Amino acid sequence: MSTTEAVERESEPDADDRWASVRDMPPSAKLVAKILDYEDTLTQSQIAEESLLPPRTVRYALSRLEDEGAVDSRFSFSDARKRLYTLNI
Secondary structure, eight states: OHHHHHHEEEEOOOTTTTTTTTTSSHHHHHHHHHHHHHHHHEEEEHHHHHTOHHHHHHHHHHHHHHHHSEEEEOSSSTTTTTTEEEOOO
């Protein structure tokens, strides 16, 4: 394979790349997505604690991820004031 072919292949989007929707997001959103990938389901405060990001930054990252459909949220059965977030990619 020539160098040109390798560069063209790298620039083509991979249909199986599950992280494509997150790739152009801010670093905080990528971090939150990766934490949810490892931890499965967390509340916003748990994500802030795990990531060491301020709660406001986590809120913004989660809203961006939800807008892209990369994260699902649902109410917590144990505390209806909290929402549980799960990665959806």
